[in-house]
Amino acid sequence: MNRYQEEYRRKLVSADEAVKVVKSGDWVAYSHFAMTPRVLDEALARRKDELFDVKIRGVCALHPVKVALADPEQKHFIYNSSFFSGADRRLQDEGLAYHIPGLYHEAPGILRGNHDGPDVAMIVTTPMDEKGFFNFSVSCSYERAVCDKARTIIVEVNENAPRCLGGFQESIHISEVDYIVEGNNEPLFEVPNIPPTEVDKKIARLIVEEIEDGSCLQLGIGGLPNTIGKMLAESDLKDLGVHSEMMCNAFLDLYEAGKITGARKNIDRFKMVYTFALGDARLYEFLHNNPACAIYPVDYTNDINIIARNDKQIAINNAIEIDLYGQVCSESVGVRQISGTGGQFDFTFGAYRSRGGKAFICMSSTKKVGDRVVSRIVPMITPLGIVTVPRTVVQYVVTEYGKVNLKGKSTWQRAELLISIAHPDFREELIKHAEKMKIWTRTNKKLSLAC
Numbered sequence: 001m002n003r004y005q006e007e008y009r010r011k012l013v014s015a016d017e018a019v020k021v022v023k024s025g026d027w028v029a030y031s032h033f034a035m036t037p038r039v040l041d042e043a044l045a046r047r048k049d050e051l052f053d054v055k056i057r058g059v060c061a062l063h064p065v066k067v068a069l070a071d072p073e074q075k076h077f078i079y080n081s082s083f084f085s086g087a088d089r090r091l092q093d094e095g096l097a098y099h100i101p102g103l104y105h106e107a108p109g110i111l112r113g114n115h116d117g118p119d120v121a122m123i124v125t126t127p128m129d130e131k132g133f134f135n136f137s138v139s140c141s142y143e144r145a146v147c148d149k150a151r152t153i154i155v156e157v158n159e160n161a162p163r164c165l166g167g168f169q170e171s172i173h174i175s176e177v178d179y180i181v182e183g184n185n186e187p188l189f190e191v192p193n194i195p196p197t198e199v200d201k202k203i204a205r206l207i208v209e210e211i212e213d214g215s216c217l218q219l220g221i222g223g224l225p226n227t228i229g230k231m232l233a234e235s236d237l238k239d240l241g242v243h244s245e246m247m248c249n250a251f252l253d254l255y256e257a258g259k260i261t262g263a264r265k266n267i268d269r270f271k272m273v274y275t276f277a278l279g280d281a282r283l284y285e286f287l288h289n290n291p292a293c294a295i296y297p298v299d300y301t302n303d304i305n306i307i308a309r310n311d312k313q314i315a316i317n318n319a320i321e322i323d324l325y326g327q328v329c330s331e332s333v334g335v336r337q338i339s340g341t342g343g344q345f346d347f348t349f350g351a352y353r354s355r356g357g358k359a360f361i362c363m364s365s366t367k368k369v370g371d372r373v374v375s376r377i378v379p380m381i382t383p384l385g386i387v388t389v390p391r392t393v394v395q396y397v398v399t400e401y402g403k404v405n406l407k408g409k410s411t412w413q414r415a416e417l418l419i420s421i422a423h424p425d426f427r428e429e430l431i432k433h434a435e436k437m438k439i440w441t442r443t444n445k446k447l448s449l450a451c
């Protein structure tokens with residue numbers, strides 16, 4: 001037994017033992033996405049009656065967190081998430097989850113400088129390696145920052161977690177860890193593989209034709225960016241690169257199709273760069289010990305200046321609504337938080353700044369809500385909804401009816417361009433709103449009469 005194994009044995013405790021370090025009033029940070037702790041969450045929930053005013057900070061938990069469910073009155077635990085998953089939304093609907101707004105690239109800096117903890121870090125990792133390191137696996141965005149700030153660090157080991165090579169800040173050494181808990185070794189969450197619709201395919205085609213050999217890709221979260229990636233895999237393009245915050249199945253398809261070499265990148269040449277991964281078992285298997293990929297903290301991947309250093313950086317992100325000024329809402333419907341800003345602002349801004357870069361916001365022109373069909377291009381964002389990308393930053397907007405570039409355009413031009421890619425059933429109504437908003441000119445009117 002080497003000295004790290006001895007130290008492992010000394011620090012290994014049950015989950016119930018480990019969570020005893022939490023005190024009333026503490027902030028507890030959970031690791032993110034597919035790495036959200038399970039057994040530590042359950043053990044903390046069991047301590048409900050001994051604790052008051054404990055705040056939990058998570059990111060996109062892919063199962064309903066037990067601390068939130070354990071305490072509907074929230075005297076003991078308050079659960080917060082800086083990016084809502086479906087499970088987080090369900091909790092929010094019951095009044096059991098609160099959102100922490102933020103720009104993704106700023107999160108590590110905010111945490112390191114923050115007055116609000118975290119006091120205790122609960123981080124899911126790979127098993128320890130022979131040199132004494134636990135790897136943060138597919139979630140590296142700000143796990144290191146959390147550990148830097150926390151009074152106590154507890155790792156929950158999952159034997160199924162792939163070892164994701166960095167970059168930097170992708171691991172923590174046993175000497176820094178206070179307690180080790182062996183988890184249930186559940187398989188990592190798998191994103192369901194939903195076949196693309198005809199609308200998705202039309203939007204994808206409009207974006208694919210904008211991409212050139214040597215372009216460097218970012219694909220955002222949601223069905224549409226993944227479809228676009230898969231279509232690129234069937235294209236004639238070559239020497240694509242990856243600089244993304246999210247690593248998803250589409251990148252693996254592209255890689256296996258031989259489209260990705262990273263040879264034309266200016267930084268991290270030959271590496272597929274990301275800060276977290278969410279996909280299926282095939283993707284997690286691909287990432288394990290794979291030197292073709294490099295995971296980094298999010299203040300590197302999403303730093304606007306870093307994004308801009310690769311030429312032809314392409315950002316492809318999905319939205320919920322866009323108003324006639326071009327303000328993009330991608331994270332809420334009115335007061336209902338759907339997800340978060342994540343890196344959508346960072347990549348939209350950074351890709352436009354890259355030489356030859358382009359930033360796309362894409363969405364279907366309509367959405368079925370209950371038995372109603374609503375337009376996603378709207379006169380105004382649903383009241384109290386959130387602007388994820390301001391009109392000053394947005395570049396291309398794409399629906400199945402076309403793509404428009406809003407950069408530098410006047411308000412009346414924006415209204416005209418956006419209405420031109422709205423679903424035809426909603427165009428007349430949108431024109432009436434544009435008139436009331438005084439962003440419809442005589443020129444526009446002539447155009448509308450002509451069509």
Ligand SMILES: CC(=O)SCCNC(=O)CCNC(=O)[C@H](O)C(C)(C)COP(=O)(O)OP(=O)(O)OC[C@H]1O[C@@H](n2cnc3c(N)ncnc32)[C@H](O)[C@@H]1OP(=O)(O)O
Nearest residue numbers: 220221222223317318319320330333339341342343344367
């Ligand atoms: C972590 C990261 O930062 S990744 C990098 C980029 N980051 C981002 O783009 C962040 C912001 N973007 C996003 O969160 C996503 O791309 C989204 C939400 C815009 C789209 O994601 P998808 O998974 O394709 O969304 P989907 O269509 O399934 O809708 C998600 C929810 O919003 C609801 N929704 C979407 N549009 C509407 C609408 N117009 N009216 C009412 N509800 C709506 C859906 O009903 C669903 O809610 P439910 O599951 O609770 O019923």
Ligand SMILES: CCCC(=O)O
Nearest residue numbers: 082083103104107342
């Ligand atoms: C995924 C976004 C998380 C954050 O902004 O903190």
